[in-house]
Amino acid sequence: xxxxxxxxxxxxxxxxxxxxxxxxxxxxxxxxxxxxxxxxxxxxxxxxxxxxxxxxxxxxxxxxxxxxxxxxxxxxxxxxxxxxxxxxxxxxxxxxxxxxxxxxxxxxxxxxx
Amino acid sequence: xxxxxxxxxxxxxxxxxxxxxxxxxxxxxxxxxxxxxxxxxxxxxxxxxxxxxxxxxxxxxxxxxxxxxxxxxxxxxxxxxxxxxxxxxxxxxxxxxxxxxxxxxxxxxxx
Numbered sequence: 001x002x003x004x005x006x007x008x009x010x011x012x013x014x015x016x017x018x019x020x021x022x023x024x025x026x027x028x029x030x031x032x033x034x035x036x037x038x039x040x041x042x043x044x045x046x047x048x049x050x051x052x053x054x055x056x057x058x059x060x061x062x063x064x065x066x067x068x069x070x071x072x073x074x075x076x077x078x079x080x081x082x083x084x085x086x087x088x089x090x091x092x093x094x095x096x097x098x099x100x101x102x103x104x105x106x107x108x109x110x111x112x113x
Numbered sequence: 114x115x116x117x118x119x120x121x122x123x124x125x126x127x128x129x130x131x132x133x134x135x136x137x138x139x140x141x142x143x144x145x146x147x148x149x150x151x152x153x154x155x156x157x158x159x160x161x162x163x164x165x166x167x168x169x170x171x172x173x174x175x176x177x178x179x180x181x182x183x184x185x186x187x188x189x190x191x192x193x194x195x196x197x198x199x200x201x202x203x204x205x206x207x208x209x210x211x212x213x214x215x216x217x218x219x220x221x222x223x224x
Contacts, residue, residue, distance in 0.1 A: 001212065033211075040216075041216075042214050044214075048210060056210065060209060090155050098207075100161070101158055101161050101206065102212065104148075104156045104157070105155050106154060106155050107153070
């Protein structure tokens with residue numbers, strides 16, 4: 001089944017403890033992206049990648065890192081999480097090098113205390 | 114940056130009624146997408162539009178790409194309870210490498 005998977009789905013952590021949220025797609029998509037969703041603010045893009053080893057900042061990249069060493073994986077790294085990074089995170093992918101017809105993962109709900 | 118205004122923010126309708134929502138942009142887009150998000154899940158793509166004036170249907174859903182390329186509309190006919198959720202529009206200009214999302218329309222269908 002074609003899908004985007006994220007792990008973990010739920011995470012509660014403490015301020016400053018490094019964490020990684022994994023994202024994987026099995027559709028051989030070129031473009032991958034991370035979003036955060038907050039009440040009243042909608043979906044905001046954190047980082048995106050047009051291909052392996054090609055990443056770029058989205059609208060809200062501060063406090064996040066990403067890497068794209070393989071086509072299928074696009075992990076999101078929070079080196080030193082803070083409470084304002086408490087949010088619902090989505091990974092998405094699309095065929096081609098642009099965000100056409102993005103397919104979203106199921107989401108990761110992160111709470112930083 | 115680009116902004117998308119989506120309206121209405123929320124709607125309460127009776128089962129069987131038709132629904133309309135729209136998005137307007139301050140800039141021209143060459144792709145419009147409509148997504149639906151169920152509680153606790155990721156957005157699911159409903160309809161993609163690639164040409165000004167294009168009208169595309171997906172079952173009871175119909176979406177249009179405005180001729181000015183700055184707006185798009187989504188209509189749902191004969192609503193049913195499973196239509197409940199948040200509907201998002203998203204636009205892409207081609208020169209950018211990002212989708213711009215609207216703030217969403219929360220749809221509630223009353224029995």
